[in-house]
Amino acid sequence: xxxxxxxxxxxxxxxxxxxGLALSQFVVLRAGVFSVATPGLASIGAxxxxxLTLRMGVPAAAGTLAAMLAGTAAALLLSIPLSRLRGVxxxxxxxxxxxxxxxxxxxxxxxxxxxxxxxxxxxxxxxLQLLLVIGLIVYVLVCLGRSxxxxxxxxxxxxxxxxxxxxxxxxxxxxxxxxxxxxxxGLTGALMAYHNYSVVPEEFGFGMLITVLAYVVLGGRHSxxxxxVGAFTLxxxxxxxxxxxxxxLIVHGALLMLVIIYLPHGIVDSLWIAYxxxxxxxxxxxxxxxDIADGAA
Amino acid sequence: xxxxxxDGVSRSFGGVQAVKDLSMSASPGRIVGLIGPNGAGKTxxxxxxxxxxxxxxxxxxxxxxxxxxxxxHAIARMGVARTFQDIRLLKEASVLxxxxxxxxxxxxxxxxxxxxxxxxxxQVRRTIVGRARALLDEFGMxxxxxxxAGELSYGHQRRVEIxxxxxxxPNVLLLDEPAAGMNDVEAAELGVVFRRLAGRGLALVVIExxxxxxxxxxxELYVLASGELISHGAPAQVQSDPRVVEAYLGGxxx
Numbered sequence: 001x002x003x004x005x006x007x008x009x010x011x012x013x014x015x016x017x018x019x020g021l022a023l024s025q026f027v028v029l030r031a032g033v034f035s036v037a038t039p040g041l042a043s044i045g046a047x048x049x050x051x052l053t054l055r056m057g058v059p060a061a062a063g064t065l066a067a068m069l070a071g072t073a074a075a076l077l078l079s080i081p082l083s084r085l086r087g088v089x090x091x092x093x094x095x096x097x098x099x100x101x102x103x104x105x106x107x108x109x110x111x112x113x114x115x116x117x118x119x120x121x122x123x124x125x126x127x128l129q130l131l132l133v134i135g136l137i138v139y140v141l142v143c144l145g146r147s148x149x150x151x152x153x154x155x156x157x158x159x160x161x162x163x164x165x166x167x168x169x170x171x172x173x174x175x176x177x178x179x180x181x182x183x184x185x186g187l188t189g190a191l192m193a194y195h196n197y198s199v200v201p202e203e204f205g206f207g208m209l210i211t212v213l214a215y216v217v218l219g220g221r222h223s224x225x226x227x228x229v230g231a232f233t234l235x236x237x238x239x240x241x242x243x244x245x246x247x248x249l250i251v252h253g254a255l256l257m258l259v260i261i262y263l264p265h266g267i268v269d270s271l272w273i274a275y276x277x278x279x280x281x282x283x284x285x286x287x288x289x290x291d292i293a294d295g296a297a
Numbered sequence: 298x299x300x301x302x303x304d305g306v307s308r309s310f311g312g313v314q315a316v317k318d319l320s321m322s323a324s325p326g327r328i329v330g331l332i333g334p335n336g337a338g339k340t341x342x343x344x345x346x347x348x349x350x351x352x353x354x355x356x357x358x359x360x361x362x363x364x365x366x367x368x369x370h371a372i373a374r375m376g377v378a379r380t381f382q383d384i385r386l387l388k389e390a391s392v393l394x395x396x397x398x399x400x401x402x403x404x405x406x407x408x409x410x411x412x413x414x415x416x417x418x419x420q421v422r423r424t425i426v427g428r429a430r431a432l433l434d435e436f437g438m439x440x441x442x443x444x445x446a447g448e449l450s451y452g453h454q455r456r457v458e459i460x461x462x463x464x465x466x467p468n469v470l471l472l473d474e475p476a477a478g479m480n481d482v483e484a485a486e487l488g489v490v491f492r493r494l495a496g497r498g499l500a501l502v503v504i505e506x507x508x509x510x511x512x513x514x515x516x517e518l519y520v521l522a523s524g525e526l527i528s529h530g531a532p533a534q535v536q537s538d539p540r541v542v543e544a545y546l547g548g549x550x551x
Binding site: 139140142143144146147148149151152154155158159161162163164165166167168169170176222265269273276277279 | 347349368369370371373374378379381385387388389390391394397398399401402404406408411412413414418422443444445448461462464465
């Protein structure tokens, strides 16, 4: 029984960490920035935290803060050249960034430990800490989403020309989206370092990029709930049945294709839009009845 | 004094001169019509004023300030609002949210205050939603607040676009074919709204093909053909200008 619970807890931890990565990816996509830099930024965060703690004995809280700042700084730096690019070109440039970070982690052996990574990081993050931090990120994103920043992001994603015509500085809000994404990725990277005992370069590679992107595509990119639903769904799937776990990549791929074809806005946003449509229709019938009543009167 | 002033404005795309040496002005309380056959360069003029396109030559001034080199979002912030010929609403968002987004510049709260969800921010958002609902009321669309913008009829979508532009609290409102897709009754209703807006001191520039509306509504007309100003004056004056008749109907066949 205890053994079962313990294995269950590690799954929860894993999903919570993936939620952090998914939220980092979500922020840029909501703002209409097609960046997939999250793994690279998380890598920077994880290495920052691990190096500070292992080599300098910095406590986990300070290491986490430093990782968050490092992620933010790297993202802001990245946003300068990327503000000149759009769509698929942004995606390609950020894939390159992820590869560059990976290469540095692999070859700067003296600092990063090379292919072996950094090991023996004291475990200081458990389920409770993960829940707290992810909860905090969700709270901030919900608050931002309901205020000017969220509306500006939504406008930019749907129509950049309209956004500028309303006085929204696209360059500034893109930089803000990058900074937020970098802060969340850096933070999550630190949590991974303090949770997993070790940091290895390949963890933050192309595989993570696809997985994290899949979370947001599956869940949706408008509501904060989207990436969470995406991470939970794809995280739990392999646990439900052995064949699903064995053919994990095939299942992911098939699921993604189905969602892209039938629910292009992702699970959460598609439900939201369907709900709005129904609300609209019932409102329409109310207005129609009222018009008839007014006409009769 | 004119609020918006175009002085010798030109724009060419490669070898094609879309707008040639155009000078025009719009003043508070007046409705200026910009008409001309298809391809005359009317929308290009709007894109030049709003900064979406850069001028090849000439100057554009707003209340005496040169705005020719400013980026589009800065020009919007100075109070130049517009609607789009090909209606551009945020179709994934509700009607109310489409108008709320227009209040971007009225929300002066800091990003940090927004991130922690401070009560001050919530207060500002409530005020903005209230103002958006007031606009919906004014345009007789209060019942449509929760609709998805993409689900509305053409005429209603145009009105939402106008409300969104008004949310910017503009000094100058550029309307690119606001009555397209409306019948004469709806167009006339819109005309009443425009007159009321002008009465509040807005300078309106209207691009429109509905001549009945243009002739009855505008105080002043500019007629463009192939990017050139061919006539300018009061509607009646322009209507009888042989050059205008020629531009619309073609020259005499010999």
